Amino acid sequence: MGVADKRVFTVVNHRVDKIDALALACGTAQFTDDVDIRGLLVGRILFSPYAHARIKSIDTRAAKKVPGVLAVLTHEDLPRVRHTTAGQGYPEPSPYDTLVLSEKARYVGDRIAAVAAETAEAAEEALSKIKVDYEVLPAVFDTMAAMKDGAPVIHDEEDSKNIPDVQHNICAKFDFEVKENEWFSEADIVIDQWYKTQWAQHCALEPHIAITYFDGDGRLVIRTSTQVPFHCRRITARVLQLPLKSIRVIKPRIGGGFGSKQEVLLEPVCAALTLATRRPVKLEFSRKETFISSRTRHPFVLRLKTGAKKDGTITDAHMEVYCDNGAYGAHSLTVMMCSGSHTLPMYQAKNSRFIGRSVYTNLPVGGAYRGFGATQGFFAWESQMDMMAEGLGLDPIEFRRKNYIRSGEGSPVFKAMGEGREGIEQKIGSCGMDACIDKGMEAFGWRERKKRNAKQTGVKRRGLGCACLMQGSGIPEVDMAAASIKMNEDGSFNLHMGATDLGTGSDTVLAQIAAEVLGISVKDIIVLSSDTDLTPFDVGAYASSTTFISGNAVKKAALHAREQILKVAARILDEDPEDVDLKDGKAVGKSGRSCSLSEVANTAFYYHDQHQIMGVASHTATSSPPPFAAHFTEVEVDTETGQVEVLSYVSTVDCGTAINPTLAEGQNDGAVLNGLSYALTEEMRFNAAGAMVNSSFRNYKIYSAGDAPPFQTILIPTYEPDGPFGAKSVSEIGINGPQPAIANAIYDAVGVRLFAPPFTPEKVLAALQATKKKRVPTSGR
Amino acid sequence: MAKTKGRGVLKAVDGVIAITVNINGRDQALKVVSGEYLLDTLRREGYKGVKKGCDNGDCGTCTVLLDGRPVLACMMFAAQAHGRRVLTIEGLGTPDRPHPIQQAFVESGAVQCGFCIPGMVLATKALLDENPDPDEPAARRALDGNLCRCTGYVKQIEAVLLAAKRIKASPGGK
Numbered sequence: 001m002g003v004a005d006k007r008v009f010t011v012v013n014h015r016v017d018k019i020d021a022l023a024l025a026c027g028t029a030q031f032t033d034d035v036d037i038r039g040l041l042v043g044r045i046l047f048s049p050y051a052h053a054r055i056k057s058i059d060t061r062a063a064k065k066v067p068g069v070l071a072v073l074t075h076e077d078l079p080r081v082r083h084t085t086a087g088q089g090y091p092e093p094s095p096y097d098t099l100v101l102s103e104k105a106r107y108v109g110d111r112i113a114a115v116a117a118e119t120a121e122a123a124e125e126a127l128s129k130i131k132v133d134y135e136v137l138p139a140v141f142d143t144m145a146a147m148k149d150g151a152p153v154i155h156d157e158e159d160s161k162n163i164p165d166v167q168h169n170i171c172a173k174f175d176f177e178v179k180e181n182e183w184f185s186e187a188d189i190v191i192d193q194w195y196k197t198q199w200a201q202h203c204a205l206e207p208h209i210a211i212t213y214f215d216g217d218g219r220l221v222i223r224t225s226t227q228v229p230f231h232c233r234r235i236t237a238r239v240l241q242l243p244l245k246s247i248r249v250i251k252p253r254i255g256g257g258f259g260s261k262q263e264v265l266l267e268p269v270c271a272a273l274t275l276a277t278r279r280p281v282k283l284e285f286s287r288k289e290t291f292i293s294s295r296t297r298h299p300f301v302l303r304l305k306t307g308a309k310k311d312g313t314i315t316d317a318h319m320e321v322y323c324d325n326g327a328y329g330a331h332s333l334t335v336m337m338c339s340g341s342h343t344l345p346m347y348q349a350k351n352s353r354f355i356g357r358s359v360y361t362n363l364p365v366g367g368a369y370r371g372f373g374a375t376q377g378f379f380a381w382e383s384q385m386d387m388m389a390e391g392l393g394l395d396p397i398e399f400r401r402k403n404y405i406r407s408g409e410g411s412p413v414f415k416a417m418g419e420g421r422e423g424i425e426q427k428i429g430s431c432g433m434d435a436c437i438d439k440g441m442e443a444f445g446w447r448e449r450k451k452r453n454a455k456q457t458g459v460k461r462r463g464l465g466c467a468c469l470m471q472g473s474g475i476p477e478v479d480m481a482a483a484s485i486k487m488n489e490d491g492s493f494n495l496h497m498g499a500t501d502l503g504t505g506s507d508t509v510l511a512q513i514a515a516e517v518l519g520i521s522v523k524d525i526i527v528l529s530s531d532t533d534l535t536p537f538d539v540g541a542y543a544s545s546t547t548f549i550s551g552n553a554v555k556k557a558a559l560h561a562r563e564q565i566l567k568v569a570a571r572i573l574d575e576d577p578e579d580v581d582l583k584d585g586k587a588v589g590k591s592g593r594s595c596s597l598s599e600v601a602n603t604a605f606y607y608h609d610q611h612q613i614m615g616v617a618s619h620t621a622t623s624s625p626p627p628f629a630a631h632f633t634e635v636e637v638d639t640e641t642g643q644v645e646v647l648s649y650v651s652t653v654d655c656g657t658a659i660n661p662t663l664a665e666g667q668n669d670g671a672v673l674n675g676l677s678y679a680l681t682e683e684m685r686f687n688a689a690g691a692m693v694n695s696s697f698r699n700y701k702i703y704s705a706g707d708a709p710p711f712q713t714i715l716i717p718t719y720e721p722d723g724p725f726g727a728k729s730v731s732e733i734g735i736n737g738p739q740p741a742i743a744n745a746i747y748d749a750v751g752v753r754l755f756a757p758p759f760t761p762e763k764v765l766a767a768l769q770a771t772k773k774k775r776v777p778t779s780g781r
Numbered sequence: 782m783a784k785t786k787g788r789g790v791l792k793a794v795d796g797v798i799a800i801t802v803n804i805n806g807r808d809q810a811l812k813v814v815s816g817e818y819l820l821d822t823l824r825r826e827g828y829k830g831v832k833k834g835c836d837n838g839d840c841g842t843c844t845v846l847l848d849g850r851p852v853l854a855c856m857m858f859a860a861q862a863h864g865r866r867v868l869t870i871e872g873l874g875t876p877d878r879p880h881p882i883q884q885a886f887v888e889s890g891a892v893q894c895g896f897c898i899p900g901m902v903l904a905t906k907a908l909l910d911e912n913p914d915p916d917e918p919a920a921r922r923a924l925d926g927n928l929c930r931c932t933g934y935v936k937q938i939e940a941v942l943l944a945a946k947r948i949k950a951s952p953g954g955k
Contacts, residue, residue: 017887024895025883025902027830027870034829203930205834205842205896255832255896256930287835503894503931662890662936669933670893697839697928705934706925713935 187307206255498538
């Protein structure tokens with residue numbers, strides 16, 4: 001077995017320390033804002049106070065006169081280039097409906113004007129002196145109402161592109177059907193249920209920030225907290241009508257993104273201010289602005305109508321989704337489609353239909369968010385699975401086990417539904433779902449807990465819930481990643497990649513893959529990611545793609561370098577290259593003689609056949625192997641207050657080979673906890689005028705260490721044939737479980753089913769009271 | 782260190798206040814404007830390990846130790862630090878000579894994006910100075926004011942307990 005297919009590892013699948021962890025723990029690692037730049041101006045944005053208003057005029061004269069103010073820009077000062085802020089592969093499958101500074105206010109928080117000033121105070125004063133004459137228009141805040149005839153038309157401009165139905169505010173649509181039998185003709189039971197998920201924000205601890213300046217050669221440098229440096233360069237160049245080659249995007253350390261930083265939001269505004277002033281400018285969102293004016297998780301209205309036979313075979317799956325995109329159509333088609341493409345293949349119904357609409361409303365804008373539609377889709381699906389199991393009198397776990405997709409199986413959905421376009425046919429390679437279920441049930445103590453809960457009395461009642469999940473690994477035949485690896489005289493290597501570590505640990509994971517191929521330690525790899533001037537292209541960090549797609553690119557690049565090393569080493573050792581192996585930082589021949597990598601590099605640099613040993617490779621995938629997961633939880637519901645407490649939560653995940661088990665566990669831990677607070681507390685709330693009313697961590701509750709319930713991640717090893725050293729993705733899947741698992745557990749505890757998270761005490765109590773009223777005749781009261 | 786006692790009365794001249802703060806063991810004379818927050822002063826003076834996550838006292842990323850106690854640098858005026866000792870993450874350890882707490886955070890896999898980590902490390906320092914032998918709930922309480930979106934806190938709690946064990950086992954217990 002060659003090095004490319006090895007199953008016994010020296011670096012991969014080891015708990016290597018994250019390579020940037022020490023610098024981060026010592027505070028020396030540099031985020032976007034952690035450099036001092038002389039003459040740096042402060043940028044600020046004027047946001048719309050109205051949910052929907054036509055701008056009749058903007059008067060910036062007084063603002064420009066404020067001492068220390070160097071630029072005041074509005075849509076009139078910038079090229080009118082409709083675009084999408086979604087940092088997706090080109091051409092982006094999102095409507096081109098956005099201007100850098102808007103000509104019309106479409107939500108409270110829309111970008112209207114921008115200023116650059118010597119101080120924050122001067123910038124604030126200038127904002128207060130910009131006079132905007134608004135004509136307030138009727139607004140629409142309800143997803144379903146926005147599609148009706150006569151609803152306010154949010155994108156009535158003529159120059160937007162790729163909006164399927166402007167008059168009904170539909171910014172994306174997708175329908176699909178495969179049918180083997182008449183609909184529901186084979187079903188013994190049919191369940192038809194509507195669900196509604198809520199608005200949520202990513203809450204990366206580092207707010208969005210960009211710094212722009214001209215370097216000594218007059219090129220525009222964008223130092224930015226982004227998940228997508230190359231998309232950022234392309235989109236910024238296009239909207240500001242600059243040559244792409246005049247822009248350099250540098251991604252330093254990133255303080256989390258979770259999808260929000262897959263948007264090109266601040267960079268064009270900041271760059272426009274630098275172009276206007278010829279000065280360095282910093283533009284950052286405050287926490288409040290991050291909540292309102294960055295991006296959100298699209299709330300969904302979903303309908304599932306499903307049928308099943310008495311034996312537990314799922315026969316029909318009709319899925320209808322209405323994705324609220326807010327004021328602009330970022331990720332409208334793809335998030336909506338992923339709610340189906342990541343869920344429908346999970347249980348193999350012979351009749352399968354998806355009807356999807358993404359809808360404009362006058363609310364903040366949806367974007368990519370960890371889970372990416374699958375979160376919303378699985379809430380409905382995994383709730384529905386429990387309801388069907390109950391209807392059929394089957395055990396909910398065995399019912400899932402009977403239906404989930406197996407290794408070697410395909411699904412018509414894979415071909416029909418890609419991300420924003422047709423997908424590709426694929427068969428499942430690795431699938432560890434059975435082990436996920438078995439090991440998860442055992443670690444959780446499902447049967448014991450079930451028994452313990454059989455007889456309960458009293459105010460507080462306990463219940464169990466589970467959810468089974470899948471996701472993808474990158475976007476096949478769309479995502480491309482490249483890497484180069486260059487050898488130095490001391491036997492160290494520079495690994496340059498476009499892959500974007502936003503705190504995920506991908507720099508470490510990718511270095512481990514290279515180190516495994518080269519028989520060295522990660523300490524001998526110097527990672528640079530990413531800088532559009534220095535590193536090869538990569539679409540960026542999204543769609544659970546980095547380990548799988550960038551990992552394969554790095555593996556190929558390292559193999560390419562290895563081949564060259566072996567040739568040089570063979571000459572030194574007087575052996576055939578195929579008899580030489582690389583291990584422990586040395587090249588070792590069949591004879592047992594060895595030479596150091598330093599000797600190899602020096603030989604190549606200075607003695608024979610002089611050349612730079614350097615590997616370069618690209619990778620696109622022809623499959624998107626799903627990771628699988630099973631989640632188990634026990635909750636306690638206080639029937640007097642409606643309070644739900646999570647007592648225990650166990651999640652198992654099959655991510656193939658965990659390149660770094662510690663980091664893989666960390667990814668899942670973080671995803672699950674985010675899912676838990678999304679299930680129980682997180683919700684962006686709006687007043688009647690469409691303004692968000694809880695735009696701070698005090699009022700929008702993400703879990704702290706004290707709030708976190710006891711939970712555990714268990715990795716289930718499998719080997720994915722298409723992945724680098726058997727790896728699949730892990731970062732997103734965990735967030736999809738808590739909502740349905742907790743909904744199922746609440747039902748198990750107190751017999752009420754909630755269809756609209758978050759499951760707050762108010763909602764639980766209201767549902768309990770509604771059930772009581774139904775059960776107890778109210779006549780005579 | 783003399784200036785850490787007897788703080789005296791501060792006066793603003795043209796809105797500028799001269800203060801002396803002992804930062805990471807060294808007295809520093811600083812000029813700040815009235816109303817300036819300690820967070821902004823520290824970052825301007827190069828202590829970039831002090832992070833700004835919310836600027837509103839909610840997230841804990843700007844945590845520093847003031848006379849050994851954790852405070853939020855975004856919630857106090859720079860002038861309030863006059864004559865007092867401030868410890869930032871830079872003063873605790875460096876990548877060449879990390880503090881056992883920093884090392885424990887690395888080894889436990891507690892660092893993901895790392896933006897919240899300087900604050901967490903300092904919150905841990907304050908805890909262990911007061912309680913060298915914390916149990917899990919005490920560790921959890923100590924980190925409760927420091928939000929993290931990446932980790933789920935699992936490995937960070939482990940890091941606090943590992944650091945406590947290491948420090949206790951080391952000569953002198955520090």
